[in-house]
Amino acid sequence: MSKKTLIAVIIIVAVLVLVLGIFLLFFTSPVIQTTNTGLSPNSPFGNYGGSSSTTPITPTPTPDNGQANGPVTPYLNSPTSPLVKISTEPIAGAQVFDRKISGTTTASIVRYMERATGHVLEYNRTNNFLTTASNTTIPSIYQAWWSGNTVLAQFIGASKDTIRTFVGNLPSAPTSTTQLTGTFLNDNVSSLAISPKGNRMFTLGGGNFAIGNISSLDGTKPTSVLNFPFNEWAVEWPNETTLTLTTKPSAGIPGFMYFLTTTGFMTKVTGNIFGLSSRSSPDLGHAVLSASTNGGIATVIYDINKNTSLAFTDNPTLAEKCVWSKLSKTTAYCAIPQNIPIGNYPDDWYQGNVSFVDNIYKIDLTLPAVQLLYKLPSDQQIDVTNLFLDAKEENLYFTNKSDYYLWGLTIKNLTPTGQ
Structure with a gap:
């Protein structure tokens, strides 16, 4: 064997050892799970039936009224109804903000982008008026993220195998004739998240090899924070200094959750859980976790610091159906299905094979309790996501x-059942 050949063999072996080492470091766990019919007692889910580290949250019975202290409130677009159907077409993404009207007077504005046209509309929650904020047509938007007057809109390019991401900007006072102007990011951004302050974004690209960058919203001033030989990540940015990366969930695949700091330091939170989805609290102290069971769903609130869990015993849901309060670190809101048919979750839900009919619940960790906040009208068949x-x-x-229509629910005067 020549000297050059020997050197080449040594380099190849070294690379293989390095890749294997990375895999073992990030994706292995002392908990070995070979089926998805149960979870190890060492996981946040215990063994589904409860363990020394898993405390059940007592479910609250679902009454037959629209809220705990009143009669059934059907969907009605009027100022007196807490529930309103906002959009007139399917949407790609939305935001809410306060707009100054005069002096100290403000109006609550819900702004969204239509999926079919890319048109931008604004709903004034104060007077129930819906107006057009941009008539620029960008066909077939499937996802949009908002930050102030900036929108990042994704669609499939003409080649059908390219993801395009357009960064559009609106003026402070848009009108129906406003043109959405902007630029494009690099193609094939597979995951995207905007910082809590709204001035930075995390993008994931690179094909099969994950390349994660933090940059300004227009893609300038990028800083690399992730280089990893795996690219199937669901990304959130709950805390200004820390993102969460969770492997994209599937019932037949063990999932893992990590914290990734904005300086590029990656820490494993939990893993080896089939069908794992997560939603982290802004203080990073808790996370809503959901997992695949044998034909169903298991849900817990995981205390990350104490490594203990509170289980949703009789009313599980998917983590994607939850949102954490930013004002109270012990409060979250979740949409919980009235019924969960046997299936492979979350796959069947993602693929549209199963749709749920949900109610809105408040999770209060000080009690702890999962309490009904509002029973959604069953005739609307509302399967809640993107809260x-x-x-x-x-x-x-x-x-x-x-159907991707946007809804709003006024919760400030609603009393959770049991309080």
Whole structure:
């Protein structure tokens, strides 16, 4: 064997050892799980039946009224109804903000982008008026993220195998004739998250090898924080200094959750859990975790610091159906299905094979309790996803996954059952 050949062999072996070492470091765990019919007692889920580290949250019975202290409140677009159907077409993404009207007077504005056209509309929650903020047509937007007057809109390019991401900007006072102007990011951004302050974004690209960058919203001033030989990540940015990376969930695949700091330091939170989805609290102290069971779903609130869990015993849901309060670190809001048919979750839900009919619940960790906040009208078949709150947390907004219409629920005067 020549000297050059020997050197080449040594280099190849070294690379293989390095890749194997990275895999073992990030994706292995002392907990070995070979089926998805149960979870190890060492996981945040215990063994589904409860363990020394898993405390059940006592469910609250679901009454037959629209809220705990009143009669059934059907969907009605009027100032007196807490529930309003906002959009007139399917949406790609939305935000809420306060706009100054005059002096100290403000109006709550819900801004969204339509999926089919890319048009931007604004709903004034104060007077129930819906107006057009941009008539620029960008067909077939499937996802949009908002930060102030900036929108990042994704669509499939003409080649059908390219993800395009357009960064558009609106003026402070847009009108129906406003043109959405902007630039494009590099193609094939597979995951994207905007910082809590709204001035930075994390993008994930690089094909099969994950390259994660933090940059300004227009893609300038990028800083590399992740280089990893795996690219199937669901990304959130709950805390200004820390992101969460969770492997994209599937019922037949063990999932892992990590914290990634904005300086590039990666820490494993939990893992080896089939169908794992997560939603982390802004203080990073807790996370809503959901997992695949044998034909169903298990849900817990995981105390990350104490390594203990509170289980949703009789009313599980998917973590994607939850949002954490930014004003109270012990409060979250979740949409919980009235019924969960046997299936492979979350796959069947993602693929549209199963749709849920949800109710809105408040999770209070000080009690602890999962309490009914509002029973959604069954005739609307609302399958809740993409939840977000306004700054005062007086209103909860969400998309109906069944048709992608945007809804809003005023929660400030609703009394959770059991309080």
